[in-house]
Amino acid sequence: MNIPGPGTRSDGGLGAIAAAGGLHGYQLWLHAEYGPVVRFQLPGAESAVSIADPVLLEATAHIDRRPERLFAFLEPLFEEGNLQVLPADEHAPWRRLLLSVLAGRPSHERHFARFTALASELADRWAGLPDGGPVALQKDLTTLSLRMICDYALGGDSADPDSVVAAFEEVLTEYLGRLYQVPVPGTPEERAQRTGQALAHLRATVDRVIAVHRSDGRTDRSDLIGALIEAGERPARIRDTVLAVMLAAHHTTGVAVSWTLHLLGRHPEAAERVADELDRVLGDRAVPEYADLRRLTYLEMALKESLRLYPPGPYGARETAEPLALGDYEIPAGAVVFYPFWAVHLNPEHWPEPERFRPERFTPQESAKRPRLAWIPFGLGPRSCEGAALAMVEAELLLAVLLKRFRFRPVPGHQVTPIERFVLWAADDIRMLVSPRAPGPAVAPPGRPARQPRRSPS
Ligand code: HEM
Incomplete structure (x- = not known):
């Protein structure tokens, strides 16, 4: 049977996508019109x-x-190969290796205190803003x-870290700007020079970290570069893979947390x-321990529902062999x-009232x-995200720190419009007002009666 679909157009499909307001709107329309297949x-793939x-x-x-x-x-980012498109036989050992670190509890536990400190620094900064901000969630997160x-x-x-973050942003602004035809400041030569310098800085930084590991012989399964060195991989491949992991991880978690707060x-x-x-599980502690996360079941449900409604990576692709x-x-x-991950998540056959937020x-x-x-x-x-478990830990930790401390309210009149920019972004950020929550249980917002303390079932 022929697979149904619209007729071929000479513009390669760009016009139809633009007319639907983007690839997501187009996917929803296509599937509503022609069925599940x-x-x-697809521009770039005929x-x-x-x-x-x-x-x-x-x-x-x-x-x-x-x-x-x-x-x-993304090719210019890599010298010896982009993990995302390695042939299957080369990819499989890298995947095993990455999962053994990224999905392993030792690495989550080892980095948890540092992640918590970074989240608390942001919370302190927000707490110091006059009149509750507003804060630009996407930018900060x-x-x-x-x-x-x-x-x-x-x-x-x-x-x-600050110079690495800046260099990464520079490189991505350039490559994603090209992909989405977003104007980037400067002449083509100036931009090429800036991007070249930023990429060289990133490579030199990763190389330095590799060299330090080699000289002190330190390896364990909570340490990504250590594990790659121990597996006998060449420095240039390690560098490319570390950059690919950073690329895949750099915005996704922050975007997921922003959409959840939205x-x-x-x-x-x-x-x-x-x-x-959070009050029940953490009591008067401002931040969670690693072991608290699995007790934050409703928070996890809210995060999962947000990942359904706003999947940070909205699409994937494969090629049949x-x-x-x-x-x-x-x-x-x-x-x-x-x-079309997003359309799968809105499929009404499996998600009644698919647009509704219901953790x-x-x-x-x-x-x-x-x-x-x-x-x-x-x-x-076999090409799914190797960072999924780590991302959930990061996102739950961030949400726990922020929601224990603040209430978030939308800025009146601020429109939040999803757009696809490699990740699922909001066109003009997500601006929200933050106000401190009083610590401990049962504090009612102004204008509402205080909740009664919970009674144990008799
Ligand atoms: C909420 C946060 C995240 C989301 C929603 C997300 C989502 C995704 C998606 C949709 C893919 C493509 C999967 C496919 O084609 O089937 C992917 C790939 C990938 N992600 Fe994530 N990701 C997140 C965070 C992370 C983090 C924190 C890391 C690493 C620390 C990471 C590492 C990777 C890697 C390495 C790939 C490429 C997989 C491969 O080709 O082997 N991701 N991610």
Whole structure:
């Protein structure tokens, strides 16, 4: 059977995407119009097959290849290869190695105190703002998440984190600016020079950290560069991989936390439940310990619901190596399979009233009713995000620190409009007013009666 989809246009599909207000709007329209499997023109790949049904996605979950041409814009960042498009046989050992560090509890525990200190520094700064700000959540939280991954990957002492953060921002502004045709200040020569210097600084920093590790022979499974050295990888490959991890991690977590605060700011009952839980679990402590995180179950549900409604990485892509049977259809070898994570998350068959923010969807009972791939903010299969577990720890910690200390309210009249910029961004940031919460339980906001202390069931 032929895969349904709109007719071919000479502009490669750009006009249709623009007319729908972006790739996301276009995906939603395509799937509403043509069903769960759609063939469409994807700029940069000629044609692609998009799949918004979590059960059909299972048939693609083994595919271990990304379409190189869609990642070509990142090529200049890497000297020996971009992890994201390594061939399957080369990729598999790197994935195992990365997971052994990034997904392991030792690395989370080892970096937790430093992450907490960074989160508290931001909270202190916000607390000092007159009249509650407003604060630009995305700007502040993505800078913080880049800072956290720098510390995690490079170690707090061996690198000058501010200069690494600045260099990374420089490089990304240039490459993403090219991809999304966003104007970047300066002549092409000036920009090339700035980007070249920033990239050289990043490479030299990673090389220095590698050299220090080699000389002191320190290795353990909580340390990314140490583990890569121990595995016998060459310095240039290690450097490329560390940059790829930083690239993948740099904004995603900060964006996830911003969207969660945005949603909680618009749903005071849910925000209050999170605050109650924090008071219950932390008591009068301002920050959590690592072991507290697993007791913050409602906070985790709110974060998961936010990752559903605003997945920071909204799309994924694969390339078939052989023909693939997909329900009634057959996808040929060499085709681009497009993963519209956002459309999968809004599929009304699995998510009733999909646009509504309802953390209760993520109770274990509700989750068990859904197909495995209905919620995929970290992707799927052998190319899914190796940083998922670390990202959840970081995001829960940040939310716990911020929501224990502050209430967040939307700035009246400020429009929050999602746009796709490699991650799912808000066009004019997410501006919110922060006000201190009094420590401890049962403090009512002005104008509301104080809550009664909870009674134990009799
Ligand atoms: C909330 C935060 C994050 C989200 C939503 C996220 C999401 C994603 C998604 C959607 C992909 C592509 C998956 C696919 O194609 O199936 C990805 C890839 C990746 N992510 Fe994350 N990510 C997050 C944080 C992180 C962090 C903190 C790290 C590392 C410390 C990380 C490391 C990676 C790497 C290395 C890849 C490339 C995977 C590969 O090709 O082997 N991510 N991430």
